[in-house]
Amino acid sequence: MSGHLAVLINPSAGRGRLRGGGVADVLAALAGAGHEVRVLDAPDEAAASAAACRAVADEGAAALVAVGGDGTFNLALQAVAGTSVPLGLVPAGTGNDFAAEAGLPADPVETAGVIAAAARAGRARALDLARLDAAGGYRRWFGAVCAAGFDAVVNEKANRMRWPKGRRRYDVATVAELLRMRPRRYTLVLDGVPHAVDAILVAVGNTASYGGGLRICPAADPTDGLLDIVVGARMTRLTMMRIKPRLVGGTHVEHPLVTSHRATTVEIHAEGITTYVDGERACPLPVTVTAVPGALRLLG
Structure with missing residues (x-):
């Protein structure tokens, strides 16, 4: 070098x-x-x-x-x-x-x-990245997870709050959004095949975790050329609260209301959602996310 x-x-x-x-x-x-x-x-x-x-x-x-x-x-x-x-x-x-x-x-x-x-x-390792594209030529790369459901809504609310500071904002935002939680109608197009679903949670992972170790897409592998898509279907607040602690170990995907998919490209369509990638605000839906093999050379 x-x-x-x-x-x-x-x-x-x-x-x-x-x-x-x-x-x-x-x-x-x-x-x-x-x-x-x-x-x-x-x-x-x-x-x-x-x-x-x-x-x-x-x-x-x-x-x-x-x-x-x-x-x-x-x-x-x-x-x-x-x-x-x-x-x-x-x-x-x-x-x-x-x-x-x-x-x-x-x-x-x-x-x-x-x-x-x-x-x-x-010496550098080749790892996959995900590329998010949206209307008006918007493009953003990400390495970990794209949040496009309840978690994105919580992020959006927390980022508008002036109080409390730090992680407590997200706790307060989570409780507030749980009280008004409702499923949204999504259309997911996985490698060209459309799927309509009423969902609470949609996440697209290049790697497994977000939010400081929550393994939302536990099987995601940044060397397989694929995206992992995890969908939480219509559920009650109580079910959501019971599933949430299981994100740490990634066992939420075993719940019957949670489904997992793999694809090289996914289109996500829904109303009223602003996506977050790697914890950062991206853009409103609809978006197209594409797996790009070997797009990152990582030292170490």
């Missing part, structure tokens, strides 16, 4: 997990790759996105390294997906779902050392 390591850092990830010298330790470990380490100027999301794209497309970066949580990872994906430039992922957020599914160490400095060793050896 020739060129520099372009490093995209979100210092506020994980509620400031890397404050107090943590960033310096990560950068020192990355320097072990033997490449110049350049920290990208990224004061906000728009600047971070532009800097990452320039580093990959115009500035000769040997690799892009994202230091942060799933949101930082997703932002970096938009720059490297489908290119020959590999991505290093240093998990420093609260969820770190993709990093965990990829088998990376939980400790940021340890992971930075693993990335440095891989960069030094010119």
